[in-house]
Amino acid sequence: MTDPTFHLELQEHEKTFLDSNELIINMGPQHPATHGVLRVILKLDGEKVLGTECVIGYLHRGVEKIAEHRTYTMFNPYVDRMDYVAAVSNGLGYCESVEKLLNVEAPPRAKYIRVILAELNRLASHMLWLGTHALDIGAITPLFYTFRDREEILKIFEKYCGARLTTHAFRIGGCLYETYEGFEREVKKFLEFVTPKIGEYEELLTTNRIWVERTKGVGTISAKDCIALGVTGPVLRASGVKWDIRKAQPYAAYADFDFEVPIGQSGDTYDRYIVRMEEMRQSLRIIAQAIDRIPEGPIMARVPKVIKPPVGEIYHSIEAPKGELGYFIVSDGSTQPYRVRVRPPSFVNLQALDLMVRDQLVADVIAVIGTLDIVLGEVDR
Amino acid sequence: MQPVATTFFFYFLSGLTLVAGILVITRRNPVHSALALILALLGQAGLYLMLYAPFVAGVQIILYAGGIMVLFLFVIMLVNIEKSQKEEQFNKQWVVGILAAVALGVLFVLVYTKGKSLFPERVAQLPEQSNTQEIAVMLYGNYMFTFEIASLLLLVAIIGAVVMAKKRI
Amino acid sequence: MLNYIKSYLDSTTTPGQAGNMFWASVYILLIFLGLSVAVIAMNWLERKILAHMQVRLGPMRVGPHGLLQPIADAIKLLIKEDIMPSQADGFVFWVAPIIVVITAFTVFIVVPFGPTHAVTDMNIGVLFMLGVSSLSVLGIVMAGWASNSHYPLMGALRSSAQMVSYEIAMGLAVVSAVLMTSLNQTGTGTLSMIGIVQSQQAQQVWFAFKFFPLGLIAFFVFAVAMVAETNRAPFDLPEAESELTAGFHTEYSGFRWSLFFLAEYSAMIAVSSIAVTLWLGGWLRPFPHLLSGSTWDVVFSLLPGITFLLLGLIALVGVFRMPKHPYFRVQTIGLAGFGVVLGLIGLLLFLPPVRGRIQDIFWFSAKVAFFMYLYIWYRGTFPRYRFDQLMKVGWKVLLPVGIGVLILTAVAGVLL
């Protein structure tokens, strides 16, 4: 018979003065609002946050190490598992990096397909972000709206490559699949369907007084801090820095399209919300242009059967929905990469958490984690 | 308003109040003491109802049980009770204390038994149904100044408590 | 004995005042039953309405259209393991949910469903309601403290701070309603719940529309405060699941958790009843003076029956829309039976003796149901306030507005 009760080992805390009554509390890993298994150790004074410490690694799978034991082709599906809500972007970045290393270029039609899928993926990722972020702040309804509409995107993915989430849509050198019958029509239909829906989300939130109060001035981060910490993506743009790799270093077929890079001013949660909503509209614009101009032609470049890049290294980055997603690949001339290092946007952006929530309230931690739009699969890899 | 089962309710409620009162001063854990005190207060509210003082009973429930006791509970949670629970609960003057209390009790009992004629055994016809209204007339008539001074007292209480508790003021 | 029972039936007061403890007990049992049914119905309705607001279906599996889902939930909770965290304070942990339930239920003693349909009427009815509902703070603090865990204690402190903050605004709004009762020839008002409704009848106006817009503002202050009092969205911070996982009842499981659930919903019904009694004329039917006369009386007295017939009709429409697959046969029959029962209740309500007696209760419940719908609607629409904003709303907006409205109402009452 064992005694089911047990006793905590209480640590004797040095001083317990009321004014410095620091309270240490664990948020996560099993918490409804940390978007996965993030553990944040909060140091609180009542409701005020004195400091945070992120403990990550609960979802670590050693993706980078795995790469060293797989051929370039075999590693391709693994990258889908990093940011599983934006798998297409991960694949795009990886394929383009290896292509760069191999010195091949995907044919224009493949590039257009890549752009369409990547932008659809951006939409899907932002929709998921919006739903969960709003849920964290207490608005439960947007979640269901965004999931309903995200479903349409996933349907297109499923029809295109058979998978909904971890798509593995692209191959090194182009795309494996030709677009299916009626792809253009369905994407156009989707565009018509989703354009008013974005207005619908905004109607629920943008001018909602409580939403504005909960997000304005919360988790503010300046452009300087963003750059110092390497924060990218919508978080950086909301601070007023016009940096978008699609514009700055165009990859795939982005140079052909006309779109705006929305920026915010104050870098608070509300601005990030506005920036992302605007980005969704710009994505729709890009998709519309791409679907109109999609060229005919092959979808696969001439790539050797066995991919054996020359000795060398490459860093290539793309604009994933969450920020700059970079791949640094070192090749030793064999069929397996010598080293793959991923620069995941979530991981880098998560660094800003402590800076953003300091001296704010507990509820703001939730809002800030939501607005950073992290995916733990990508943080931990 | 006919009274119903007065004897039963009197013994029940006063028993409740006294047992709770004993618990208040004997419990080791202040939270338990506070809960016992709440019970005593509610029992006493029942006694007020029996004495045809429903308004006072309502005030007792709202202010004492619902207000002051919340304050007590907050403070108990604010100060670390773990430490004080492990310490000696009663101080060294417990003999003196109990002696004084017993003496006081004997005095009371003497006054009540010997001085039975002190209190007339008549019962004023209290208008139970319009109790609040009668209180209003008196409170805002006869006791006008007391009432205004009560607001000053409250003002002082707010200022005192906030100054006392808020260091960075 | 029979005479004792009969003696109440033709009296014109509540059983408590008539001193008839038998009927008082019957009323109490009826209230228990009615509340349980209301909470079960509310549970189902909330999930269904919220689901339809969010373009989904909600419970559909247990029973036709998920009608039996709350019962399934109740059984599941009853046979669920009851866990008490180690180092919890056993007695307090055990007694806290009971206190919360008692305080949420006891309020209903003075709720007047009709001029005689209340357990008892007290001289201090409103005070009693406010006092008893303020006691639920104690249960919540105890629950949070006894759990010996961070999240529940934070939830409990937040919850109690929130409840006490909004109680002030609530009290001030109530005072301005009580003040309106004294605007008669004798200049004497009342705190009794029945008396308040009767004075609305006598003054021929619901207090929400008296001294327009003062009554309405006081009513809104109360309406906001009551949402905060019951810890519902957008003021549901104490149990904000994204921050504190479940607030003060994080550590509670099984049946004890369901007691908190029961208390939350009965508290919602209770505060809605106070609001209805104080501002919306309690059991009085709408437009008693605009649409007066015996014809209108008959028309309004038919409405309860019509409502139930309509509900039955909706259920029958549901029967025809059921899939015709044999798999759904039991469900279809069940739904048809439910519709028929509703229809029969509707027909029963058309009978003249029932018609006359049920009317008060019907109007009262209809008004309360309106508030319940508002609660669900808020939950579907609003994000959650942050704690400092919540305190700001309570102390810096509602409190000054409440005092201001009270003073203005008093001035208006003296001058007019």
Next chain:
Amino acid sequence: MVPITTLHYLVVAAALFVLGVIGVLTRRNVVIVLMSIELILNAVNLNLVAFSRIYGLHGQIFAIFVITDAAAEAAVGLGILIAFFRNKETVNMDEVDLLKW
């Protein structure tokens, strides 16, 4: 059956008062001492209300004022307790031996 008279209430009040006095004199925890003071105030209130059955409503009004007083007392008393705890890290009555800290 003895009819319940005012005297009965007075005896209950006296007992409560004595309980409060014992608490104040013997307990070391300041919070419990304050609670015992509440008990004493309550005993007084019970007396006042009981007497108001004989002498009219004055007693009840005094009881209301006493409750008001108790609220103010609790607020300030607990405020002092918090200031004390902040400096001395204890809620022990015996250590309250300074007039200023």
Next chain:
Amino acid sequence: MPQNYVPIFIFIALIGILIPVTLLAAKLVRPENPSKEKLMPYECGIDPVDYSRGRYTVRYYIVAILFVVFDVETIFLFPWAVKFKALGMFGLIEMLIFLAILIVGYIWIWKKGALEWV
């Protein structure tokens, strides 16, 4: 006990019996196999790092104080509201003085920032 208050006791006694009885009845049907992990306080899957009772911020206490004081004020308003019309202008002025004194306190605490949460 005046008769119209007796139902309160019937009511509380009924609930006070019904709920514990149901709790005990449920004990017969529900499983009971506690383990160390199951009985651990919830802290998101991590062993609690800190003692969880005590040391909460003093602002909750300030809120409670303000509540008690304004509750007293509300209580004093009730009898006045009941007798409001009969007391007339005199009662109104009396109450305005009472409120004015408290409003001074209210403004003071607002200015001092006791109402600010952070």
